[in-house]
Amino acid sequence: MEINNLLGKLGPYDQSKVEKANEDAAKARKDKAAESGSAGDRVSLSDEAKLRTEALGAAASASEVRREKVAAIKAQIESGEYQIDTRKIAENMVKEDLELII
Numbered sequence: 001m002e003i004n005n006l007l008g009k010l011g012p013y014d015q016s017k018v019e020k021a022n023e024d025a026a027k028a029r030k031d032k033a034a035e036s037g038s039a040g041d042r043v044s045l046s047d048e049a050k051l052r053t054e055a056l057g058a059a060a061s062a063s064e065v066r067r068e069k070v071a072a073i074k075a076q077i078e079s080g081e082y083q084i085d086t087r088k089i090a091e092n093m094v095k096e097d098l099e100l101i102i
Contacts, residue, residue: 076082
């Protein structure tokens with residue numbers, strides 16, 4: 001497969017400009033890292049991300065309660081006693097959508 005350069009080949013002068021720009025960008029990144037006191041990447045989490053992490057931990061630790069509820073629902077389904085209230089589901093879906101809008 002052949003890929004043709006639609007803009008034409010870079011001449012020696014143009015190629016040196018590209019290389020110089022790359023070197024300048026690398027130097028600028030290095031200088032910026034030196035000014036910040038670290039040469040590595042940094043990550044900063046938002047308050048929402050921290051809250052989600054805490055919620056995930058809480059949900060993981062509360063798994064025993066959910067297992068009991070799941071087991072009870074499974075037993076109801078197997079015995080044919082479990083009834084789904086589609087009206088309640090629809091109401092909650094609309095309620096959640098309205099909360100997003102308001």
